[in-house]
Amino acid sequence: MTILWSLDPHVGETYRLALGGEAEVMTQAPRILKAVDESANHQLVVIAPDIGVDSACELAERLRVEHQEVGVLLLRQRLDVNVMAHALRSGIREVVQSDDHTALADAVRRSEQLTAQLAGEGAGRGEGETRARIITVFSAKGGVGKTTVSTNVAAHLAASGKRTLLVDLDLMFGDVAITLQLLPSGTVSDLVAMRGHLDKSGLDSVVATHEETGLDVVAPSSDPADADRVPSDVIAELLRTARVHYDYVIVDTPPAFTEHVLTALDVSDLTLLIATLDIPAVKNLRIAMNTLDTLGASRDSRVIVLNRSGMKVGLADDEVATALKQEPAISIPNSLAVPTAANRGVPLVMENPRDPSTVAIRELADQEIRARFGDPVHTNGRKTSRLRRSRV
Numbered sequence: 001m002t003i004l005w006s007l008d009p010h011v012g013e014t015y016r017l018a019l020g021g022e023a024e025v026m027t028q029a030p031r032i033l034k035a036v037d038e039s040a041n042h043q044l045v046v047i048a049p050d051i052g053v054d055s056a057c058e059l060a061e062r063l064r065v066e067h068q069e070v071g072v073l074l075l076r077q078r079l080d081v082n083v084m085a086h087a088l089r090s091g092i093r094e095v096v097q098s099d100d101h102t103a104l105a106d107a108v109r110r111s112e113q114l115t116a117q118l119a120g121e122g123a124g125r126g127e128g129e130t131r132a133r134i135i136t137v138f139s140a141k142g143g144v145g146k147t148t149v150s151t152n153v154a155a156h157l158a159a160s161g162k163r164t165l166l167v168d169l170d171l172m173f174g175d176v177a178i179t180l181q182l183l184p185s186g187t188v189s190d191l192v193a194m195r196g197h198l199d200k201s202g203l204d205s206v207v208a209t210h211e212e213t214g215l216d217v218v219a220p221s222s223d224p225a226d227a228d229r230v231p232s233d234v235i236a237e238l239l240r241t242a243r244v245h246y247d248y249v250i251v252d253t254p255p256a257f258t259e260h261v262l263t264a265l266d267v268s269d270l271t272l273l274i275a276t277l278d279i280p281a282v283k284n285l286r287i288a289m290n291t292l293d294t295l296g297a298s299r300d301s302r303v304i305v306l307n308r309s310g311m312k313v314g315l316a317d318d319e320v321a322t323a324l325k326q327e328p329a330i331s332i333p334n335s336l337a338v339p340t341a342a343n344r345g346v347p348l349v350m351e352n353p354r355d356p357s358t359v360a361i362r363e364l365a366d367q368e369i370r371a372r373f374g375d376p377v378h379t380n381g382r383k384t385s386r387l388r389r390s391r392v
């Protein structure tokens, strides 16, 4: 919705037609910044003639840095070259004479186009830095460790101070919530009612926070029948909204290319493909990699994680690499600590920080995820992570 900044709370009616509908009139700049922060639906700010040029330019400068996609239009009673120059330098897209409603309608349309273009570029990566990285954890075979990896990577990122959301896309049998002993008050199914207008507060209404790490989780409904009632565009909207408010979004998946999984893979910056040391797992992963190739997914944006390595079950780690024609980025050792932590409902990375499987998962999060996205981990002299604080 368009925000109209004016000292007159009743000004909305004057510009209603030119703005193509009702605008939300706000009288204070901080309120506008907060509204834009909280909802990706605010994409245009129109500043009425009763707001001073300097204040208008100050707001535009802030928005240009923090929300490049939000358009700012300035209305003036008469057009002045100096004002226009000042305005355009600060990032205001256009200055329009306040009684020229046709010009205002045209400027609104141009701004919407530019916003859509910027959003398209952002989705294709590149704009990135202020946006969450989306990481999908996948394998076409069940029981190989997707939930173990996604939950612990997400818990570690959150405990390291990163705003992290874990989305459980195993909509029929998801077990992230139970693994973390969370009782969510809302579920993915509740997002269906918010379809088309999901914002931060809507997202927050279905998020459960894991107190010890600060990890946010969106879990599926406990009724498997609900899975079919979630259209994939709701998942796309969930991830799009989350991208604006988190540093990392980790997606756990069921062992199949469901349409929800395809939606997540489509917007992911990185896919973690999980394999174990058995022939069916390796075969299924090979097929999954071919499918990803067919879908046009970039090979650079996927890494193989070998889980339960070291198990004496006939296949060696290097045989898996040969079969997959790609070296695993990380091998997570088989460890009794993994099911023990899961059964206690505590993330392994908190329960048993020195276990070799924990060390490998931390390395996966720090080296293969954070370092890859230019978010290096500082270990010396930096503030202590929640995780370490909780252990000392």
Ligand SMILES: Nc1ncnc2c1ncn2[C@@H]1O[C@H](COP(=O)(O)OP(=O)(O)OP(=O)(O)O)[C@@H](O)[C@H]1O
Binding pocket: 139, 141, 142, 143, 144, 145, 146, 147, 148, 149, 170, 253, 254, 255, 307, 308, 309, 332, 333, 334, 335, 336, 338, 339, 340, 342, 357
């Ligand atoms: N490195 C490991 N060492 C020992 N046990 C492990 C390891 N990784 C996972 N497990 C155990 O394997 C089982 C399956 O793991 P998990 O639930 O993470 O797999 P999944 O791929 O999510 O399964 P599903 O496809 O059913 O969702 C769990 O009991 C888990 O504790």
Ligand SMILES: [Mg+2]
Binding pocket: 146, 147, 148, 170, 175, 253
């Ligand atoms: Mg699972």
